[in-house]
Amino acid sequence: MLASLPRDGIFSVKMKDPYEILGVKRDATADEIRAAYRKLAKQHHPDLNPGKRESEDQFKAVNAAHDLLSDPQKRARFDRGEIDASGAERPPERPFYRDFGDDAGRTKYRTEAAFDPEDIEELFGRAFRRDRGEGFKARGPDAYYGLTVGFLDAANGAVRRITLPDGRTLDVNIPAGVNDHQILRLKGQGMPGIGGAPSGDALVEITVAPHPLFRRVGNDVVLEMPVSLKEAVLGAKIEVPTIKGPVSLKVPPNSGLGTRLRLKGRGIAGGHEYVEIKVVLPHEPEPELEEFLKSWTPRHPFDPRAKTGKT
Amino acid sequence: MTQLDAVVIHFPDLEAAELSIWIERRWVEPDIDGTGNWTFREIDIARVRLIYDLRRRMDVAEDTIPLVLSLLDQLYDVRCTVKAMTQALKDLPPEVQAAVRSALKQRNMDL
Numbered sequence: 474m475l476a477s478l479p480r481d482g483i484f485s486v487k488m489k490d491p492y493e494i495l496g497v498k499r500d501a502t503a504d505e506i507r508a509a510y511r512k513l514a515k516q517h518h519p520d521l522n523p524g525k526r527e528s529e530d531q532f533k534a535v536n537a538a539h540d541l542l543s544d545p546q547k548r549a550r551f552d553r554g555e556i557d558a559s560g561a562e563r564p565p566e567r568p569f570y571r572d573f574g575d576d577a578g579r580t581k582y583r584t585e586a587a588f589d590p591e592d593i594e595e596l597f598g599r600a601f602r603r604d605r606g607e608g609f610k611a612r613g614p615d616a617y618y619g620l621t622v623g624f625l626d627a628a629n630g631a632v633r634r635i636t637l638p639d640g641r642t643l644d645v646n647i648p649a650g651v652n653d654h655q656i657l658r659l660k661g662q663g664m665p666g667i668g669g670a671p672s673g674d675a676l677v678e679i680t681v682a683p684h685p686l687f688r689r690v691g692n693d694v695v696l697e698m699p700v701s702l703k704e705a706v707l708g709a710k711i712e713v714p715t716i717k718g719p720v721s722l723k724v725p726p727n728s729g730l731g732t733r734l735r736l737k738g739r740g741i742a743g744g745h746e747y748v749e750i751k752v753v754l755p756h757e758p759e760p761e762l763e764e765f766l767k768s769w770t771p772r773h774p775f776d777p778r779a780k781t782g783k784t
Numbered sequence: 785m786t787q788l789d790a791v792v793i794h795f796p797d798l799e800a801a802e803l804s805i806w807i808e809r810r811w812v813e814p815d816i817d818g819t820g821n822w823t824f825r826e827i828d829i830a831r832v833r834l835i836y837d838l839r840r841r842m843d844v845a846e847d848t849i850p851l852v853l854s855l856l857d858q859l860y861d862v863r864c865t866v867k868a869m870t871q872a873l874k875d876l877p878p879e880v881q882a883a884v885r886s887a888l889k890q891r892n893m894d895l
Contacts, residue, residue: 514841520834520856523863536841570834573827574860575867581813581827584857611880667883 491538491551491558499552503543510539523571613664613673620645620677624684627651628694628716628741635677645677650692650742653681686714692744697751698722705729705752715739715746722748787814787822791829795836803832811835811853 492499495509513535515521522528541558542548550556573579620635630649636642643662651657656678663673681689688695698713708726712719715736722734732750739746755762788800806812807822812831814822824832838844838852873881 511841511843514837515844518837518842520837523860567833568826568830570827570830570856571860573830574856575863579827579860579864581825582831582857582860584854584861611883667879 489534489538489558491541494534494538495542497542501542503545506539506542510535510543514539520570520574523575529569610668610670611666612670613666615673616663616675618643618675618677619680621680621682622647622651623682624687624689625716627653627679627681628687628689643675647679651679651681653679655679687716689741692742693740694744694746695749696746697749699751699753700724700728702752702754705750713746713748716741724750728752787824791824791832794829795832797840798832798836806832806835809850811849 492501495501495506495513497505497509501509514532517528517531517535519525519529519532538558540547541551547556551558574582616637618635618637620633622631622633626633626647628650630651631647633645633647634642635645643659645657645659647657656676659675659677661672662675665672686696694716696713698711700709700711703709704711704724705728706726708728709724711722711724713722713736717739720736720739722736724732724734728734728750729752730750734748734750736746736748738744788803792798792800792803803812807814812828812835814824814828817823834856835849835853838849839846844852873884
């Protein structure tokens, strides 16, 4: 009902039934009228609705209705039909706070969070760089893409082709050693510019997929390598994977948990590969080994749980 | 008659004492003239009316007023910024205005 009030409809507003304007019954108590009025005043106060021009008329209508109905004598006369709704006093014209609050030159009551005019200029300046006298030119906006690459491609470098939303394809040169979440900037591959200005850049965020064997620590690659009991005790020459393919590695005798072997320069961009030895016991029963261990007295007995504090 | 009294005379049930408390709390910030008296500009009086409406007409609790005023001040600041940007935009060439409008439309905004 109130929402459809005409912009300059103060006269027609005043002819409206005040009970209807406040949305109360004709036998409403003074408290009900006050409560309804407060609710509508909060809803329609112009200063709380700076973007709604019509709120001023709505607020005035609500005030006029309340003025009439909150005065017992006026309300009784209205109910008896002695005065109509327009008999209510016209509220004096008044400036609202919003008339000043919207003033861009306003210096009072500003919050610190407000934009500095220089910020705005900078914003516009950056978005629309103008060339003197040559008409308008603007560099195209940057475009953002995501690309997931395998661990080995990230370590060794690769070229990946991505298809853009507009159907164009883009070859992304992934440099060796690229990090997870690193952003590659491809000059001039973003949105086209205006007026012959250069295009923006394409920003490609790289996600590096994890590898089942390799783990990256800085530029080093860490790898856990299972060896048999015999290899661990006697030493062995085994083949281990690196990011550039398998190499041969000499496992020294008496290697075990905690043995970390370095393959110099086999990591990423000059880093190393570290091989962590993991001893795996035979899967099938080995009666001879069992017999030997039963009769075996270690030459250097030691308690492997000495440092756990639980012995 | 002090400036304070000259202001409260416009309000049926506002005492100078209450208004001076509002000033003390910096809800209203009139200027101070050379002799140390308050001077109210139009914007200050409009703000007194706003606080008066919040307290008397809308029954907003006293300790909620700072919250309401803070939110309103931020709202008006943002409106000023948008207004300034709209004005600045109007001074730019038509093709830029069109480009900004279509970019805004893509974000379901309108100036």
